[in-house]
Amino acid sequence: DLTEPDAGSDLQAVMLKATPDEENGCWRLNGVKRFITNGDGDIALVLARSEEGTKDGRGLSMFIYDKNDGGVTVRRIENKMGIKGSPTCELVFKNAKAELCGSRKLGLIKYVMALMNGARLGIAAQSVGVSEAAYREALDYARDRRQFGKAIIEFPAVYEMLSVMKAKLDASRSLLYETTRFVDMYKTYEDIARERSLTPDERTEMKKYSRLADAFTPMAKGMGSEYCNQNAYDSVQVHGGSGFMKDYACERIYRDARITSIYEGTTQLQVVAAIRHVTTGTYLNQIRAYENENIAEAYLPLKDELVKLTDIYAAAVEKVTSAKDSEYLDFMARRLVEMAGNIIMSYLLILDASRNEEFDASARVYNNIAKAEIAKHAEFINNFTPSEINVYKKA
Numbered sequence: 249d250l251t252e253p254d255a256g257s258d259l260q261a262v263m264l265k266a267t268p269d270e271e272n273g274c275w276r277l278n279g280v281k282r283f284i285t286n287g288d289g290d291i292a293l294v295l296a297r298s299e300e301g302t303k304d305g306r307g308l309s310m311f312i313y314d315k316n317d318g319g320v321t322v323r324r325i326e327n328k329m330g331i332k333g334s335p336t337c338e339l340v341f342k343n344a345k346a347e348l349c350g351s352r353k354l355g356l357i358k359y360v361m362a363l364m365n366g367a368r369l370g371i372a373a374q375s376v377g378v379s380e381a382a383y384r385e386a387l388d389y390a391r392d393r394r395q396f397g398k399a400i401i402e403f404p405a406v407y408e409m410l411s412v413m414k415a416k417l418d419a420s421r422s423l424l425y426e427t428t429r430f431v432d433m434y435k436t437y438e439d440i441a442r443e444r445s446l447t448p449d450e451r452t453e454m455k456k457y458s459r460l461a462d463a464f465t466p467m468a469k470g471m472g473s474e475y476c477n478q479n480a481y482d483s484v485q486v487h488g489g490s491g492f493m494k495d496y497a498c499e500r501i502y503r504d505a506r507i508t509s510i511y512e513g514t515t516q517l518q519v520v521a522a523i524r525h526v527t528t529g530t531y532l533n534q535i536r537a538y539e540n541e542n543i544a545e546a547y548l549p550l551k552d553e554l555v556k557l558t559d560i561y562a563a564a565v566e567k568v569t570s571a572k573d574s575e576y577l578d579f580m581a582r583r584l585v586e587m588a589g590n591i592i593m594s595y596l597l598i599l600d601a602s603r604n605e606e607f608d609a610s611a612r613v614y615n616n617i618a619k620a621e622i623a624k625h626a627e628f629i630n631n632f633t634p635s636e637i638n639v640y641k642k643a
């Protein structure tokens with residue numbers, strides 16, 4: 249339970265108050281939380297302000313409560329666009345009994361950050377699942393539906409849509425798996441470190457994977473959820489008028505997809521988390537590492553394209569960062585993160601295809617998508633001067 253009416257993306261603004269109840273050896277929570285998934289459940293973790301007079305994240309701690317102790321009521325269950333099977337609740341806390349979880353003042357800066365990374369990975373996986381469902385529905389429909397005397401899948405406009413959907417789906421799944429691999433690696437080292445001290449080499453490896461997990465998690469969530477939405481949109485499109493009807497699953501998938509780019513941090517907030525890995529070179533270093541991996545000969549021409557795209561990306565990063573203007577960097581951040589993401593996903597698909605020819609088409613289609621996207625972003629960045637931001641502000 250993190251979100252409040254005035255604290256959404258900005259969790260430092262959380263105001264729900266936690267006061268020590270020394271007589272009963274517990275804490276008391278007072279305030280309101282909103283948009284809480286399964287907020288009607290018995291046990292919950294709550295982020296609350298334990299340090300009176302503070303205004304930022306350092307005054308927040310994590311608490312655990314049991315609804316059976318009383319003091320928490322569900323004031324409202326939201327009437328949502330999608331994911332209707334999951335109740336989203338507004339909760340009112342009135343002197344609710346709670347226990348401190350972990351150490352005081354580490355609620356946001358340590359625990360929420362750790363929880364969020366896990367949850368973002370979860371939503372990245374949810375996005376891949378919804379994307380897969382959208383693709384399957386579209387594929388089945390396109391094979392069955394006939395117009396002008398043939399199955400609609402035979403029209404270039406339709407099979408192009410389907411192959412792009414499949415490429416985005418495979419790309420986001422590959423990025424998800426790569427991210428989970430990085431998470432597994434550093435967590436394994438953490439586990440080993442509990443039993444014995446790590447060697448200097450192991451410590452270096454742990455840091456490397458931890459940094460990569462930190463860089464890839466917001467990318468997998470941000471880009472995966474946007475692809476999921478794009479695939480849900482195209483799934484409806486492949487269905488034509490039928491896609492607008494509740495009789496077809498794609499109508500629900502379209503609505504269910506929408507939340508993936510909003511909760512556990514909007515796409516914009518994923519970019520806020522990812523941009524430092526553009527400026528510090530985490531993505532670029534990893535891209536260079538992929539260059540040296542075992543790529544099958546058939547894909548070497550695609551790899552050559554990616555090496556060129558990497559130079560374009562690096563030049564765009566240099567152009568934006570050399571201005572040393574944080575507003576200009578924020579303005580271009582999404583483009584830069586997406587450029588890195590396009591290159592990374594294209595490499596991952598080429599590596600997948602090198603191991604298994606099942607991914608051949610997606611590797612080739614996605615490479616074309618990456619080229620077109622990077623050209624578009626580079627064009628925008630190269631033709632833009634920081635002072636032009638004022639035009640956007642005025643608009």
Ligand SMILES: Cc1cc2nc3c(=O)[nH]c(=O)nc-3n(C[C@H](O)[C@H](O)[C@H](O)COP(=O)(O)OP(=O)(O)OC[C@H]3O[C@@H](n4cnc5c(N)ncnc54)[C@H](O)[C@@H]3O)c2cc1C
Nearest residue numbers: 249250251256257258283284285336510511512513514516
């Ligand atoms: C169905 C559902 C379930 C949810 N479940 C939970 C839950 O279980 N627990 C929980 O704690 N919360 C939950 N949430 C809350 C969810 O995490 C927030 O809605 C989300 O983080 C966005 O916060 P907000 O709605 O206040 O939007 P705002 O923060 O007001 O954002 C509005 C817009 O401003 C943009 N924006 C804001 N700040 C910045 C910035 N610094 N840079 C760039 N753009 C910015 C956002 O990207 C967005 O486009 C849920 C929400 C929904 C809809």
